[in-house]
Amino acid sequence: MKARGAIRTFPAAIAIIRTIANCLKQTSSASAKQVRINPLQKMEEPENNHKINRRKFLGAGVRASVLLGLGGVAALVLKQSVAGNLVWQLDPAKCVQCGRCATSCVLTPSAVKCVHVYAMCGYCDLCGGYFKPETKTLTTAAENQLCPTSALKRKFIEDPFFEYTVDEPLCIGCGKCVKGCGAFGNGSLQLQVRHNRCVNCNQCSIARNCPADAYSRVPASKPYLLRQVGDEKNLTAKTPRR
Amino acid sequence: MIGFTHFASSRLHGKKSKRIVFLCLMLFFSIQFLDALAVQRFPKPEFESGYVQPETMQPAARAEMLQIADVIVLVIMLSVISWLVVKKRSRLGVFAASVVSLAYFGFYRQGCICSIGAIQNVTLALFNSSYPAPLAVIGFFILPLIFTLFFGRTFCAGVCPFGAIQDLVAFKPQKLGTRLNAVLGLIPYIYLGLAILYAATGSDFIICRYDPFVGIFRFNASFAMFIFAGTLLVSGIFIARPYCRFLCPYGVLLNWISRFSWKHITITPSTCIQCRLCEDSCPYDAIDLPVTGTNPESRGTTIRKLILISLLVPFFTVLGGWTLSTVHETLASVNGKVRLAKTLVEPASSVNQTETIEVTAFKSSGKPVAQVYAEASRVLKQFYTGSWILGCFLGLVFGITLAYRMVTKYQKDYLPNKGTCLSCTRCVDYCPVRMGDDNLPAI
Numbered sequence: 001m002k003a004r005g006a007i008r009t010f011p012a013a014i015a016i017i018r019t020i021a022n023c024l025k026q027t028s029s030a031s032a033k034q035v036r037i038n039p040l041q042k043m044e045e046p047e048n049n050h051k052i053n054r055r056k057f058l059g060a061g062v063r064a065s066v067l068l069g070l071g072g073v074a075a076l077v078l079k080q081s082v083a084g085n086l087v088w089q090l091d092p093a094k095c096v097q098c099g100r101c102a103t104s105c106v107l108t109p110s111a112v113k114c115v116h117v118y119a120m121c122g123y124c125d126l127c128g129g130y131f132k133p134e135t136k137t138l139t140t141a142a143e144n145q146l147c148p149t150s151a152l153k154r155k156f157i158e159d160p161f162f163e164y165t166v167d168e169p170l171c172i173g174c175g176k177c178v179k180g181c182g183a184f185g186n187g188s189l190q191l192q193v194r195h196n197r198c199v200n201c202n203q204c205s206i207a208r209n210c211p212a213d214a215y216s217r218v219p220a221s222k223p224y225l226l227r228q229v230g231d232e233k234n235l236t237a238k239t240p241r242r
Numbered sequence: 243m244i245g246f247t248h249f250a251s252s253r254l255h256g257k258k259s260k261r262i263v264f265l266c267l268m269l270f271f272s273i274q275f276l277d278a279l280a281v282q283r284f285p286k287p288e289f290e291s292g293y294v295q296p297e298t299m300q301p302a303a304r305a306e307m308l309q310i311a312d313v314i315v316l317v318i319m320l321s322v323i324s325w326l327v328v329k330k331r332s333r334l335g336v337f338a339a340s341v342v343s344l345a346y347f348g349f350y351r352q353g354c355i356c357s358i359g360a361i362q363n364v365t366l367a368l369f370n371s372s373y374p375a376p377l378a379v380i381g382f383f384i385l386p387l388i389f390t391l392f393f394g395r396t397f398c399a400g401v402c403p404f405g406a407i408q409d410l411v412a413f414k415p416q417k418l419g420t421r422l423n424a425v426l427g428l429i430p431y432i433y434l435g436l437a438i439l440y441a442a443t444g445s446d447f448i449i450c451r452y453d454p455f456v457g458i459f460r461f462n463a464s465f466a467m468f469i470f471a472g473t474l475l476v477s478g479i480f481i482a483r484p485y486c487r488f489l490c491p492y493g494v495l496l497n498w499i500s501r502f503s504w505k506h507i508t509i510t511p512s513t514c515i516q517c518r519l520c521e522d523s524c525p526y527d528a529i530d531l532p533v534t535g536t537n538p539e540s541r542g543t544t545i546r547k548l549i550l551i552s553l554l555v556p557f558f559t560v561l562g563g564w565t566l567s568t569v570h571e572t573l574a575s576v577n578g579k580v581r582l583a584k585t586l587v588e589p590a591s592s593v594n595q596t597e598t599i600e601v602t603a604f605k606s607s608g609k610p611v612a613q614v615y616a617e618a619s620r621v622l623k624q625f626y627t628g629s630w631i632l633g634c635f636l637g638l639v640f641g642i643t644l645a646y647r648m649v650t651k652y653q654k655d656y657l658p659n660k661g662t663c664l665s666c667t668r669c670v671d672y673c674p675v676r677m678g679d680d681n682l683p684a685i
């Protein structure tokens with residue numbers, strides 16, 4: 001009883017559903033018919049020149065307006081375009097050395113490497129970027145080194161100075177040395193996207209994962225954001241202390 | 243601090259007493275200002291052994307001339323392939339051109355920048371006045387569209403590296419049927435809409451994120467992307483060009499524009515003789531079969547259909563908009579600012595949670611929390627509006643697709659569907675009519 005009442009209250013709905021069903025049935029029969037047409041039944045309609053001309057004219061009009069539209073969009077974006085290319089770079093002053101630069105790049109190993117700004121380096125014997133903090137004897141034994149791949153090379157220069165160089169093919173961009181150098185040293189070791197390796201993804205996949213929002217697009221003519229001597233004030237309270 | 247004294251004491255073994263005094267001063271200075279300033283803790287040494295400090299190497303980015311060269315190659319390829327399709331009607335030529343494009347834009351240029359992804363750069367530039375889109379990117383977006391307006395989707399025929407790589411594996415294409423084609427054909431609209439929403443809000447470039455083939459071009463991809471690409475290529479043996487037909491967001495724009503194209507490829511060079519030879523030749527189900535008016539529907543049915551369509555289309559439009567707007571917060575969680583704001587709010591309720599790296603990074607940046615909240619709520623508002631628009635758009639597309647299936651379109655010849663035809667030129671070879679056979683009697 002109840003169901004029947006409900007149906008009576010929605011005759012409109014029923015009508016609509018029935019029409020949809022009818023229409024769908026008709027289209028499927030129409031499409032079935034498409035396949036089974038008999039070539040002999042081909043209708044020889046006389047070409048209607050008038051109709052064709054009108055269609056051509058309409059087509060040209062639509063084409064012109066699409067072209068105008070495309071031109072409009074182009075003009076809008078061209079207004080603020082740059083002739084040169086943009087590339088991705090990270091700002092070492094914002095970086096917190098989370099380690100994602102090593103893992104999030106589309107390339108393995110990452111296009112991000114540790115870069116040494118020699119001009120900032122103190123050439124320390126006890127390098128905060130080279131040695132693990134608990135190291136007792138300052139030997140180059142692998143277990144003393146912060147770098148998991150021994151990519152940071154230590155070379156004696158003169159007493160008491162040591163030069164540190166990054167062996168780029170070994171560096172995976174994990175930022176462990178960068179963190180050590182920033183916390184205990186001068187911050188001369190910095191992470192940078194190396195543009196001889198980076199394939200310049202349209203959207204850098206590290207940028208999307210960087211917790212410090214350190215990535216941005218920079219002009220390809222000036223593709224590095226290395227911190228230099230005298231820039232330290234920018235660093236205010238940004239380097240986390242251990 | 244412990245580290246610091248450690249350093250200083252190690253330095254005490256050094257020779258120069260001047261250094262020691264300086265270091266002590268430094269140490270004193272550092273203790274006072276440690277948290278305010280990270281200073282040059284150790285001064286630059288004065289070397290006595292004639293040591294020359296090495297330069298910090300800064301390898302240059304790709305030369306800008308090469309960027310211009312890319313656009314020139316694009317124009318040349320588009321012109322050549324349009325000529326091959328529309329004038330020469332040569333499948334072999336199109337095939338050769340597509341191999342060249344695959345080599346250049348795919349394996350040499352490693353898939354970036356591509357026209358599909360450029361949708362997002364253009365969108366971002368339209369919505370964010372501080373983003374300057376590079377000229378080359380704008381070129382990659384607009385040039386194929388302009389060529390399509392004149393010659394149909396010749397870009398898809400063999401300039402797009404994605405299309406080219408899929409075309410190479412389309413060995414055993416199966417027919418999918420009009421209904422399945424119509425349903426799956428809705429996915430690109432969703433993809434395009436979401437891509438625009440995320441690009442306009444500056445959240446992410448999802449076309450690039452889920453780009454299946456770029457990893458193949460680089461021989462370097464994450465496992466998930468590799469599986470995705472593998473699935474597409476393997477299924478592409480049977481379902482020709484699955485990405486092009488059922489995913490590609492740029493294909494939506496090309497489809498629309500191609501419908502108004504000036505000189506589109508035709509199957510027959512002159513008059514169709516209804517021989518049916520080309521009927522199964524298209525791997526992409528893009529040939530519309532003749533529908534003759536032998537059994538026209540009654541006037542009543544037509545009117546009923548029209549009324550139904552005029553009711554259904556607005557209904558789906560509003561329904562779509564409303565549905566998506568209810569989930570705008572979920573959509574917005576892709577945005578980094580919204581996510582950060584969410585994690586900053588949460589610790590109040592769950593105290594024992596370990597701080598995420600995002601929160602640590604945020605704290606050390608010294609940015610006020612209020613600013614993050616303000617930014618996040620602005621983004622949320624954008625998503626609310628955006629998801630209404632996107633939902634309405636998708637509802638409209640759905641409604642129109644349904645309506646389109648309800649009306650019967652009469653045509654008398656076998657014609658490539660100007661929207662879905664990829665101008666691959668395969669069907670051309672099946673037509674027995676030759677150029678100039680104009681006076682051939684109809685069978």
Ligand code: SF4
Nearest residue numbers: 095096097098101210
């Ligand atoms: S992802 Fe960001 S914070 Fe993490 S190491 Fe890279 S630049 Fe630094």
Ligand code: SF4
Nearest residue numbers: 105198199201204205
């Ligand atoms: S742009 Fe691509 S290749 Fe370059 S660093 Fe980012 S993810 Fe790696």
Ligand code: SF4
Nearest residue numbers: 398402405486490493
């Ligand atoms: S449909 Fe998309 S992916 Fe396929 S060829 Fe065209 S632009 Fe390329």
Ligand code: SF4
Nearest residue numbers: 524663664666667669
């Ligand atoms: S050119 Fe012919 S075979 Fe190729 S996609 Fe178009 S209709 Fe299909």
